[in-house]
Structures are given as structure tokens and as C-alpha cells.
Amino acid sequence: MKKLRRKVYMTAGYNTISLGTGRREFNPKKTRPGIEHYISEAGKAVLEKIGGPDNVDESVIGNFIAARFNKQGHLDGFIPMIDKRLSMKPAVRVEGACASGGLSLVTGIRHILAETSEVVLSLGVEVQNTVKAIYGADILALAGWFRKRKQGHAYFFPGQFSDRAGAYYEKFGYERTRKGMARWYANAIENARLDPTAQEYHNTNPDPYGTALKMKPNGRSFVDHLSVLDCSKVSDAASGIAICSEEGLKRIGVEKKDAVEVIGFGHAVRDITSDPTDLTELETIKFAAYQAMENAGITIDQVGTIETHDCFSIAGILAVEALGLAAKGEGADYVAEGKTSRNGEMPMNTTGGLIGWGHPTGGTGVHQAVTIWQQLTGKANDAQIEIQGNRPYGLTINMGGDDVTVVSIVFKRG
């Protein structure tokens, strides 16, 4: 991929809370805010930080499938609802399943690179608690090939990643893998407790590792190789961030140190109608992440923190291997040894990731960028980690479907 022809920055990130089971304010029997609320809250918060809507040239909103969760299509039409001064400006909705948020980011980046905009408002949103999980599974299954839905599991995506976990157990050993997965869960919970917007912020379990290790997968009630703690939850949330050129930053009055620079990015798509070549490998993640690092001209040892797409704990472990942090079959040990924890060798998902912070499918990619922006600019409050000078880069990996669409971005403080 060509080097970026001009500098691109992100700043003014904002996350709504991730609402769903686990949050004290969540009550499935009570009416909850609709998708309009989330778009509005995240949009307004970003606008406030960038000097208002007049500074925005265009907007992008990432969303997977409001058409079914909320019976609502045409989401770009909600952009001018955020503020009427966004009326008559360009807006577009992008979709790539759970990578929709990532697509919102790269679409904005491309607008800046194309010099059609200096400031892009990038949003990602999903409101999923409108249906019970058993029906939500149907909706999320549309991130796979519908022709395969019939033979798939009732909980389709947990079923897909359960197959991956099963293959991993068989090749590399059950016990060691479960230890890695339990540690992944514990890290997610411990990190989420440091971020007031996280879905697991209120989690008080004194021993999340022990709980996860003890909970054995049960195929009769769920899927064969994953327990519910290996899965991200059902979430309602939106995130927003401003994507700017240097000129754009000046226009909104934000200093470079309060922004992150996009050093490089990768974006790759695998054929949705074909099965993964190897269940124990995330080939598209590997491709896109290396593409991003190559584009940025860096290697993984220069990366100080990573936000990766852990829709399932096994996806976190496989990402560790895809990034070359551990050899194939050793990702589980790498995690089990605490190397991905916030004080470890490579802090990952420092505000909880998808399992801890939440997974509002179409919003996740933007949330990852917000977390990296917070960490690299020192705005992560209680969740702040130390970014070392020799490893100043942050990396995001946002995946749609079963390793089908992947967006990966390398950031550095501006």
C-alpha cells in the first residue's frame, strides 16, 4: 500500500456507556434509549470538543445492522439530527459487519487523503438489546454467509468461534488453552473496571480468572468449546472521533499533542463464501495488521499497546499469534503468563476490549480508536498505562465476520 500522502490525525474521541447486562442501570424490562439517542450523544460530544458542527466537512457513520435490530435503515439521515448545522453536508453510512466502525475510520481517513475534507466526523453505533440473545444471534449471523446459516449453530457466531477453539484445543492442548482464555477474560474485567463507560465497570467478582477457569463449555445449553465468559456481551453504545488533516486540526483549535496521528493502515477482505483455510489462524487479521505496520514503516516491537477484536477470547489469543507476538500454538501461553495484561509485555485492550468494555458491533472499531487516542495522549484517567518512548505506537484490529473484513490502524501521538 502507498505511503499516506498527507498527515491524518484523530482527536476529540468520545464513548457513550456500553449498556447491557452487567451495567447497574440496565433493566431489560424497561424502555431504553433508542439508536437516535446514542448517535446524538456521541455526535454532540465530539462536536463540542471540535468547536461545533460548522467545522465538519462531512460525516461517516458505521453501523452493522440497525435495519434488523432497530428496524431502521438509512442511518446517514440521522447525522443532521445531531445538529441542524450538519444539514446539507455530505454523510455516508458504511457497513462491514463488526468492522463497520473500522470502515467508518478508514472511510474518513480516505476523505482526508483525497483532500475532499479537512475534518470528518466519524461515528460507530449499534443498539442490540432490542431483541433477546437467541434472536440477536440470527441477526448477527448475517455477518456470515446466509447459505450456511441452516447448518450453523443456534448461536451462530459463538458456534463459528467454538469450532476455532475446538480445533485449537485439539492441536495445542485443552488445559493450557483454557488457562489462556480465562486470563484473557480476567484481564478484560480488570481493565473494564477502570473505565466508567465500560459494560463490566460494575463487575465486582473478586476472582474473574477462577470463575472463568471453572466454567466449562457446555454444548447442550450453549456451544461445545466456549463458555459465555469467552464471549463478548450484547451491547448498546456509540463512539465518535474527529478525523482531521493538519489544516483541520488548526481549524478546530486542537493541538497536535492532544491528537494521534494515523501513521499507516491496513484494510483487507476475505471471501465470505469460503471457509477459513486453517481454523487456528486468523489470516485476514494477520494480513491487514502487517499491511498497516508496513504502511507505517514499523515492526510489532515498536508497538506499545494494542486494541484487538476479542469478540471471543479465542480470537484474542489467535490475534496474538497473527501479530507474531507468540508462535503458532503458543498464544494461549503468552496470554496465560500475563503478557497481554495492562502491566505486561504488550498491554492489550486496556479498557476491557469487546469482552470487558462491550461490543456494540458497528461501534467497536471507533471505540478502539478512542481508547488508543486516550492512551497515547494521556487522557485514559484510571485506565491510563505508561507508553514507553521506544514503543510509541498504538495498533487497532477491527474484524467483521469470521475473519472476513479487517481494518487495522497504526497510531502515534501527534
Added chain:
Amino acid sequence: MTYEERLQNVSVLGAAGKMGSGILLLTAVEMADQSLKPENKDKTFVLNAIDVSPQGLSGLMNYLRGQVRKLAEKKTVWLRTMYADRDDLIENFDIIDEYIFHVLNIVRPSTVIEAAFRSNLVFEAIIENKDLKVKLLSQIRQNCSENTWFFTNTSSVPINLIESEAGLNGRILGFHFYNPPAVQKLVEMITTGNTKEDVKEFALAYAKNLRKVIVPSNDHAGFIGNGHFMRDALHGLQEAEALAADKDIPLYKAIYMINKITQDYLVRPMGIFQLIDYVGIDVVSFIMSVMNPYHEDEEIQHHLLDKMLEQGVKGGQYSSGDQKDGFLKYKGGKVFAVWDIHKQEYVELEKFKDECDEMLGDLPESNVAWKSTLRMKNKEEVLKAFFDDLKKLDTLGAKLAVKYGRRSKEIGEQLVNSKVARNIDDVNTVMLTGFFHAYGPVNNFFD
């Protein structure tokens, strides 16, 4: 006749009632699940939902639709395998909808008894009136095959009386669900000296498929469940009256206090007056009147119940499942006021609650809420600590609670001594699984 064959034509009498609708739901689902098995796919399963109320039957179908959906949502993994050959059913949505139709398609609502004449199995869940039960079952017996079996859900009438008066020699047993049948795990099974072995075997297999806990009871009016509950309720009524006289306070205050003691101090899901309201004051009074003639040395009736009924206050539930007002008045499922039997009006709790709570005294710090005991691993230990502290207290509340706990134990032991229950474990199982108590009545907590 195999298990499946017997289930191919079943009738439920009183299907729109509180118990009947639950029995109908569980049976319809069991029949549908049998019919989904590959070997049964060509067989027809029919469940006649018989009730005198057309309106009730209409409500029943609505109830079924909602309940079957909930059940289907919990077993979609299994349903997907059962519908694997149906290419048109792809999403969980499709599969759950098909299953709901499948279950409802088995049910035939009817207001005429003739619908039951071709059934292999008849569930009787009509009101607690022995003569009416006998009349209907006799009528079916005269028109159905000799292979038809009868299950009665009576909670109080001795089965042998129904058996002999309806001429059902060996073909009937008591199969007593607890309210609500779809939730409560317990079924009391009552056989007579004549009940045929294969009727019992079928009943056990059916209960197992419904994932029910069977406790056998001897054929004494009231059996184990009501044998305990009615006497426990009598104790509550007597204690309330005695407390009112002793402290010279209005009865409604005493009712509030005894209700609080039975719930908060005895760690039960609801207080005794709330439970009477839940079952229905009329139903409780009726069950007592059925039981009373069979217990010469005891007086199983209470004038307060009669008085409430005279005043038109009956408790029970609406078809929606919401609680009707009885001794207590409810708002959003919570107790809000208490009936003043003298002035014939409800008195709001906030007007007298604090004064009564003060009379009862504070609960010890080790007190535990019933709900929190549900998943407690060291429940026995926690309860023991609380009850030990309670016994040491000199407050009115603690004294009444300990006395109540002891009486409850005495009733449990009496059921074993009079051979209604086989043993103490059966009594405790009934109260744990049928009444959702946190601990069995026969224990050492209050000794």
C-alpha cells in the same frame, strides 16, 4: 399401549383454570416433543383443552403462545436439530415460530365434555368439589375405552373416594401439581390401594420427562402439601387473633405483624397471609372444609376466613397472573395495605407500619433475605447463625417467630406420625420444591 401411544389423545378438564392451564402447557409441550421424534412423525397427537368458559379458553391460547415461546427460546439448540430436515426453517426466529405453531396445533379447545371420550388419558383440574369431579369422571368413564386412565390434580379430596364413586377401579391416581405448574418442581403422587402398576409407571415416566420431582403421599385428605400449609395457615390466623387480643391492638396490625414474621423472620418467599391471598381465601377455606371431616381430633377451619368471604374479599389471581386483594392489598406486586375486618376497608401500611415494627423489635444483624438463599452454597450455616441469634433475642418478633418455627416442625412431624408422608425427607421436599421454602419445616433451627 406405549408411552407415546397413550399421549396421542389426552384431555385436560378445567384447562382454562390456574392449575389446568399450567398442566395443559406442560402436557402440550411434552406431546409436541414426542411428536418431533423421527419415529413419531407420522402420528397425530391431540390434546383436548376442555373448560366451561369460552373466554377462559381464548385466554388460555394466549397464555400458551407466550409460554411456549419462552420455552422454545430456551431449547433452540435442540429444536434446530429436530427441524434439521426442514430447509424452509433457517433462522432461530423461523424455528421458534414453527415450534409454537406445532404445540398450539396439538391443542383443541372445547367447551363440551364429549371431547374427552376418545382420550387415553384424562387430567382433571376442575374446582375442588368432589361431587362435580365424580360426576364428570363418571360421565367420561361411561363413554370412553376401558384403557383410559385418569389423573386428578385435587389437592385435598381423597383419591379413593373419587375412584369408588366414579367407578374407576384402579385407573386413577392423584397427580398434584403445585402452583404455578410450569414453575414449581413438585408433584405429589397419590395412589389408592387399587391403582394399577402400569398407571403408576406411566405417571413416573411422564413426571420425569416434565422434569418434576415426585413425592408420594398417602391418600389422606390434604395430602402432604396442604396437610402442612393449612395447619400452618391456621396457626397464623390464631396467632394474629391472639396477638391482637394480647396487645389490645386492631386485628389488621396483628395480621401485618404475623405476615412479616412468617416472611422476614422465617425466611420464606412470602408471609402466611400473602400466601393465603395467593392461593385464594375461598380456595383455602374450601380445602379446609374438605379436610376437616377426616380429622376428628382437629378443628381445620377458621372463622376469620368465613368472615372475609362474607365481606366479599377473596384474594386469588386475575387471569393475567396479577394478585387480587385479600387480607392484604397489593400495588405493583408489593403489599400496600391491610384489610380492617371491622371497618371493612384497607388501611395503608405507612399509617401503622413503624409502630408495629417497633413492637416486634429489630432483626439480628445476621438476618438473611429469602431470595439471597436461593444460590447460597452455605445456606444451612447462614440460616443456623441467624436462627441461633433469633433464639437469643427477647423481642416480641423473635419469640413469635421461634414459636411459629416450632409449630411448623410439629406439623411436619405430625404428617409422618399419622402416615400421610413416608418420612421427614418427603415433608421437607414438598415444602422446599412445592412452596419454595429455603429450608424444610422439620429441622433443628428452633429447638
